[in-house]
Amino acid sequence: MHGSRWWQRGVIYQIYPRSFMDSNGDGIGDLRGIRSRLEYLSWLGVDAIWISPIYPSPMADFGYDVSDYCGIDPRFGALDEFDALVHDAHRMGLRVILDYVPNHTSDRHPWFLESRASREGEKRDWYIWRDPAPGGGPPTNWLSEFGGSAWEWDDATGQYYYHAYLKEQPDLNWRYPAVRDAMHEVLRFWLDRGVDGFRVDTIHHLIKDSELRDNPPNPSYRPGMPPHRQLLRQYTTDRPEVHEAVAGMRRVLDGYDDRVLIGEAYLPFDRLMAYYGQDLSGMHLPFNFHLIGAPWNAPAIAEVVREYEAALPPGAWPNWVLGNHDKPRIMSRVGPAQARVAAMLLLTLRGTPTLYYGDEIGMSDVPIAPEQVQDTFEKNVPGLGVGRDPERTPMQWDGGAGGGFTTGAPWLPLGPDLARTNVEVQRADPGSILSLYRALLALRRAEPALAVGRYAPLAAGPDLLAYVREHGGRRLLVALNLTSRPRRLELPSGILGGRLLLATGLDREGELLGGVVDLRADEGVIAEVAPAQGA
Structure with missing residues (x-):
């Protein structure tokens, strides 16, 4: 490839x-x-x-x-x-x-331990510290992903620090x-x-x-x-x-x-x-x-x-x-x-x-x-x-x-x-x-079309997903039945039939295809296909 x-x-x-x-x-x-x-x-x-x-x-x-x-x-x-x-x-x-x-780090990381030790410490600005809001309480309404305020009060230095996740996970200050x-x-x-x-x-x-x-x-x-x-x-x-x-x-x-x-x-x-x-x-x-x-x-x-x-x-x-x-x-x-x-x-x-x-x-x-x-x-x-x-x-x-x-x-x-x-x-x-x-x-590794090939969707109706992957002149059709009922995919005029390389049931390899692909319930297939003459 x-x-x-x-x-x-x-x-x-x-x-x-x-x-x-x-x-x-x-x-x-x-x-x-x-x-x-x-x-x-x-x-x-x-x-x-x-x-x-x-x-x-x-x-x-x-x-x-x-x-x-x-x-x-x-x-x-x-x-x-x-x-x-x-x-x-x-x-x-x-x-x-x-x-x-x-x-963020742990609140036990040496950086944070030094940061919270003093407002004048060398690593104070490595984290996000802020004074309370004018009326008291957290500086903003920001919320933690894991519940509650994203601001944690620190008694020792009289400021809040910001944590997007747990209070044990203070956020680093990437502006610094x-x-x-x-x-x-x-x-x-x-x-x-x-x-x-x-x-x-x-x-x-x-x-x-x-x-x-x-x-x-x-x-x-x-x-x-x-x-x-x-x-x-x-x-x-x-x-x-x-x-x-x-x-x-x-x-x-x-x-x-x-x-x-x-x-x-x-x-x-x-x-x-x-x-x-x-x-x-x-x-x-x-x-x-x-x-x-x-x-x-x-x-x-x-x-x-x-x-x-x-x-x-x-x-x-x-x-x-x-x-x-x-x-x-x-x-x-x-x-x-x-x-x-x-x-x-x-x-x-x-x-x-x-x-x-x-x-x-x-x-x-x-x-x-x-x-x-x-x-x-x-x-x-x-x-x-x-x-x-x-x-x-x-x-x-x-x-x-x-x-x-x-x-x-x-x-x-x-x-x-x-x-x-x-x-x-x-x-x-x-x-x-x-x-x-x-x-x-194994098929993906063997077929450059699947790994790095071009992608082209095919019209397939409301129950099927179908597309072609192509590389170096080799074309592979992928057809997926997203329902629990058998479905048929009619191939467009630009594609002749081909041969099945792999089916999700691992039991149809080598089958020859004509102008249609019959899919069983909950089945997907990969087939090598050829363009119609002049297509």
Whole structure:
């Protein structure tokens, strides 16, 4: 695939480290555990692993409250174990992407301890401190994503500090040059150790309004929504100055060969596109989450794809996400039959796919009893169903007592479907969803049309989604039935029949197609097709 970068043609696999593989029986996944499963990831056929935070942390938000950006939390291992993991991954042809959490630290980070020690301290301006409002109370009406005010009073120095998330996660002041310099050094520390890129956490929060204006009320707010949705985050997220900060990160990465910068920002397409940066000098891949919340029907998905493709700046590379550590799992959203169709969609659209661990074996959200809740978001705002524990449960490697994940008690419960939803059973089953993911990944790797080819939608009616991927004169048709009823796709006059390469049931390869494609209920197919003469 001449001219393409590894992060354009490859597939990223997200690992939530607490839940992937435990090597020492303490019930929490670790680096040695990940390293022991690299063979599986190589067999599966992914190209890069993205590891959620592994830095030293009090774990108020399970690693997203960092107390040392240049170390490894002892729960996960040590720096030499991380180096060994990178070495082995590279030897197997796998890239390693780390989470980078620039918006906030832990309140136990030495920077914050020094910042809150005195108003005159050297690092006071490294965080966002403000006096009370004229009448007393917080400086603004800004709300924390995890409930309550985003301002926390500090008795010792008589000011409030700002935290977009937990009070244990004070926000860094990215308007302050010393903060940028220090955080750029963090990037260099890991790049020098061989890391292939970063997924940047909550990038749109990085800069706040310099005038500290109140956020306006949200006219769409309804009871039952998380409390922070009462306000529009007009002055606390997606500020224009954030793109200068992103460009600074990109300049650091551009000093190294072949690295990737991925940004997390839940934004509408028109605002998300700005994160590619002027002249593509920003994020290589601002994460596109829009399929996660889209209604699961053909017209809605087709419209998401159309809007996204139309919005992309010239030369920008697209990407797609169907699941992650913050959202309900695909299987729980669309059901077992359509989860196979979702797999084919994710791995055949134009752009870089990110696959969430466990989705390849069809893991579902696991019910969490009240006494088992770990997620602070759920504890702070109970009863609204905002907890993220159900999609963070341990990877199910086999059907044994610990699911092959641990010899001890897992930090979150395993799924009730463990006996059949596990790697060992599905690896031996040629018709399993794991076998489908592996076949899709192999076909994507073998066919440049699927990895980097052009994308052209086809008219397919209200129940089907169909498109052609083309590269170097080779054309592949993807047809997806988003319903539980058989459907027929009539091929346009410009396309002759062809031959099926892969079906979601893994049972139709080699079938010849004429001018129509008959799809069974909940089925997707990929076929090689040829243009009609003169077309």
